[in-house]
Amino acid sequence: MAKITTIIDIGSNSMRMVVLQKSSRFAFHLINETKSRVKISEGCYENGGNLQEVPMNRAFNSLKSFLNISKSLKAKKVICVATSALRDAPNSKVFLTKVKKELGLNIRVIDGEKEAYYGGVAALNLLHNNEFITVDIGGGSTEFCFVKDGQITNSISLNIGTVRLKELFFDKGTIQEAKNYIKDNLKKIFELNIDIPTNVVGIGGSIRSITKAIMKHSSYPLDVIHGYTYDVAENKDFIESVINVDDYNELKRLGIKKDRFDTIKEGAFIFNTILEELNTKRVITSGVGVREGVYLCDLLRNSNHKFPANFNISLRSLLDRFETDGGQSAYFGNNASKIFEVLKPLHNLDDKFRTLLVVASKLHSIGTTLNFYKVNDNTFNFILNGLNYDFLHTSRVIVAHTIKFSKKSLPTKKDIQEYKQLLPCLETMQWMSFMISLNLMINQDFSKPKVEYLLQNNVLQIKLPEYSFLVESSLDKLEIPKKLDIEILC
Structure with missing residues (x-):
C-alpha cells in the first residue's frame, strides 16, 4: 500500500477527505482532514432523485480543491467513494463522467x-x-x-x-x-x-x-x-x-x-x-x-480486514514516529510488567492496569522528541490527544497521568481533581506513579540491566547485576507507598 493515501467520501450532505501516512506495516496517522458541506443531494428528493446543477458544481469544485491538497501532500494513491446521493440519482453519470474527464478521478459508487x-x-x-x-x-x-x-x-x-x-x-x-x-x-x-x-x-x-x-x-x-x-x-x-x-x-x-x-x-x-x-x-x-473503513480494507486486505491480535494502532504509530530507541522502549515495557507482578500482593490491581503501566513505560520518552525540558508535561498533553484509536477515554487519561507523575512525588487529590471522573482512586494512581518511577530509576543509565525482584514481608528486594551509584542515590528521592520498603542487592 502507498505510504501516503488519500480517501475521499462524497456523501449526500458533506464531502470529506482524509490523508493518511503509514509509519510501519500496519501503523498510520492522519496528516490532513478536510470537509466541505457541498450538499450534493440538495433538491434531488423533490425532483425524482436527480442531482441538481448548482449542487453538482459545488461538489466538482470541492473535489478539485481536495485533489490539490492531496497532490501537495504527495499522496501516491487516491480512493474516492460516493454513497447515497450518487447511487440513487438517475443522472449520476453526468457528474461521474465530468469528474473522470476533467479531474482524472474515478469515483466508486458503493452500495448501502x-x-x-x-x-x-x-x-x-x-x-x-x-x-x-x-x-x-x-x-x-x-x-x-x-x-x-x-x-x-x-x-x-x-x-x-x-x-x-x-x-x-x-x-x-x-x-x-x-x-x-x-x-x-x-x-x-x-x-x-x-x-x-x-x-x-x-x-x-x-x-x-x-x-x-x-x-x-x-x-x-x-x-x-x-x-x-x-x-x-x-x-x-x-x-x-x-x-x-x-x-x-x-x-x-x-x-x-x-x-x-x-x-x-x-x-x-x-x-x-x-x-x-x-x-x-x-x-x-x-x-x-x-x-477510515475504506483505508483499512485496503491496508488489511490480506488479514480479513482486522489488525493482528494484540496490535494497538495508536501505540505503534506513536512509537514509530517519536521513540528514540526501540530497544529501550521494549525494556521499559518488560520491566514494568515484572514490577507490576511482584507487587501485586500489595497493590491488588486488575491486570488491565498492568497493560496501561506497560504502555506508559514505553511511551514515557516520546516527549523528549518534542522538547527535552519538562518532558513529562509534554508527554502528558500529547498522550491525551495522541492515543487516538483503540483506547478508552479512561485508559488514555490513566496513561497520561502515570507518565506525568513519574520521577516525582506521588500524586495528591489535588493533582487528579481535574480528571477525577475518568481516573481510578487516588491510591491506584499513586501505585501507578510509583511503579513507573521505579522502572525509570532502574534503567536510568540505559544499560538495560537484568534485574530480579522479590517481595518478602512488604520489602521489595531488587537484585542488580552490579552496583549502581545512580540507582542507589536515586532511591532516596523516590517516594514510596506506605506499605512498602525497598532493599537494593548486588
Whole structure:
C-alpha cells in the first residue's frame, strides 16, 4: 500500500477527505482532514432523485480543491467513494463522467451494504469494543453494521437520511409521518432475525454534533469525541431538547455548531427514533467512519480486514514516529510488567492496569522528541490527544497521568481533581506513579540491566547485576507507598 493515501467520501450532505501516512506495516496517522458541506443531494428528493446543477458544481469544485491538497501532500494513491446521493440519482453519470474527464478521478459508487460494512470495519478496528451495532446517519441514508464477538455479522442500509427527511417531511410540517416512515424502514432490521446489541456506535456528523453538545452540557473534562460513551436514558431529554428547539439561538445555547443548524433537528429526530426502536442502552461515539473503513480494507486486505491480535494502532504509530530507541522502549515495557507482578500482593490491581503501566513505560520518552525540558508535561498533553484509536477515554487519561507523575512525588487529590471522573482512586494512581518511577530509576543509565525482584514481608528486594551509584542515590528521592520498603542487592 502507498505510504501516503488519500480517501475521499462524497456523501449526500458533506464531502470529506482524509490523508493518511503509514509509519510501519500496519501503523498510520492522519496528516490532513478536510470537509466541505457541498450538499450534493440538495433538491434531488423533490425532483425524482436527480442531482441538481448548482449542487453538482459545488461538489466538482470541492473535489478539485481536495485533489490539490492531496497532490501537495504527495499522496501516491487516491480512493474516492460516493454513497447515497450518487447511487440513487438517475443522472449520476453526468457528474461521474465530468469528474473522470476533467479531474482524472474515478469515483466508486458503493452500495448501502458496502457503506455500512466500511463503517463497521472502522469501528471494529479503531474502537475498544467487540459487540455493537453501528448507526451512521447521512444525508440520504442510514447504515447499520452488526458486530458480535469481534466479527461483522450483518450490514444493512435504510433510506432515512437527514436531507431526505427534511425535504420529504420536515419542510412540509408532517413530522408524525416522518416518524412512521422511519419505523417502517426499521422493520427491515427486525426481519434479519438476529440479536440486536444494546450498544450503538454512532457515526456521522449529526451524531458527533449531538455528542459534542452532550459533552459540553456535562462539563466533560477531556476534549476528545472518539470513544466518548454515554447512557441513553440519562441523555434522552437532552437529545429531545435538540429536536424541539424553535430557533437557531437555542441550538447555539445547547452547544450545536452553526454549520449543523440546517439538518441537526432531523438528525436528532432520526437518531432518537432509532435508539427507542432498538432499545439501545449505551452510545459510543466514533470519530471514524466510511473513509477510515475504506483505508483499512485496503491496508488489511490480506488479514480479513482486522489488525493482528494484540496490535494497538495508536501505540505503534506513536512509537514509530517519536521513540528514540526501540530497544529501550521494549525494556521499559518488560520491566514494568515484572514490577507490576511482584507487587501485586500489595497493590491488588486488575491486570488491565498492568497493560496501561506497560504502555506508559514505553511511551514515557516520546516527549523528549518534542522538547527535552519538562518532558513529562509534554508527554502528558500529547498522550491525551495522541492515543487516538483503540483506547478508552479512561485508559488514555490513566496513561497520561502515570507518565506525568513519574520521577516525582506521588500524586495528591489535588493533582487528579481535574480528571477525577475518568481516573481510578487516588491510591491506584499513586501505585501507578510509583511503579513507573521505579522502572525509570532502574534503567536510568540505559544499560538495560537484568534485574530480579522479590517481595518478602512488604520489602521489595531488587537484585542488580552490579552496583549502581545512580540507582542507589536515586532511591532516596523516590517516594514510596506506605506499605512498602525497598532493599537494593548486588
